[in-house]
Amino acid sequence: MKKLALTQTLYPYIVGVDVSKESIDVCMIDTAQDRCESKVLTNTKEGYMKLKQWMKRLGNDVDNQTLFCMEHTGIYTRNLVKYLLSRGCKVWMESSLHIKRSMGLVRGKTDKIDAERIAMFAYTHQKEAKLVTMTHATLDRLQYLMRTRVRLMKGLQSQEKAINEMEYFDKKAGREMRMMCRQALEGLNKSLAKVEAKMLELVSIDREVRALYELITSVKSVGKVLAIDLIVYTHGFTRMLDGRKLACYCGVAPFEYRSGTSIHSPSGTSQFANKILKSHLHMASMNAIRCHQELREYYLRKVEEGKGKMSAINAVRNKLLHRIVAVVKRGTPYVEKLDKK
Structure with missing residues (x-):
């Protein structure tokens, strides 16, 4: 050395x-x-x-x-x-x-x-130095269940994709493949349901985690998976209790990319992010745009202002994150009429 x-x-x-x-x-x-x-x-x-x-x-x-x-x-x-x-x-x-x-x-x-x-x-x-503290026992178990869920989902999606592609090009062979894989698919779905049930059980028996979970899920379109993801990755919101920092960690914070007079690209998100959390946040945002009038209008307004569709979706992601951080800081559930937007 x-x-x-x-x-x-x-x-x-x-x-x-x-x-x-x-x-x-x-x-x-x-x-x-x-x-x-x-x-x-x-x-x-x-x-x-x-x-x-x-x-x-x-x-x-x-x-x-x-x-x-x-x-x-x-x-x-x-x-x-x-x-x-x-x-x-x-x-x-x-x-x-x-x-x-x-x-x-x-x-x-x-x-x-x-x-x-x-x-x-x-x-x-x-x-x-960002020092580690003793891991919360419930958070530790939730983390490993969450990783198990991700592996099960990847296996299920991979198998479903292969079958769907075969059915598209050869329906008879696709049906045969689906019949042969039926037990495997059913087993993966059952295992997935058991893992999710266990995650909810752990949340329900831990008072602190349950309180955080109820606050986060009070925000419209934020479901159980995204809520548990956020609780685990923020260590029970003892870290990144700031909307901008959390958005950066999730890979949805926009950054400028320019230099001199020749390089001037539109603002974009960074690839250095928690991809799992970003994926679940994206699904929540798409659900919000489809199912909730207020956030759909917010999305459409961003598009009318000239933003691209992905930029507008990203704005919805950020809005959801800032609402989540707000309810956790405030310690009270989200109430729609309190939001000015």
């Missing part, structure tokens, strides 16, 4: 961790002594204990004086994060894209090098 640049440090020890299914590569920076040490351990409870022992031999008590930084890698980080939080350590989960883009041009890639790069990123940007 290159020599550390002089910077004001907030933590005596900064640790970069590259997490995989079976192992964790660790790079610890001792900011006082301007040194770094690396270690490879198993991604198990035994590995975490060896991590603590190794760091203690290097003078680190593995407590709130240590900042751990790692990328989001789904369930692979789950047990490690819980262990570190139980010891009072500071944990920072950052997107791999953000870390990669902050490095500039780099060459070569191994797990050890990745851990060193994450450690350097955390050392350089430690003032910007």
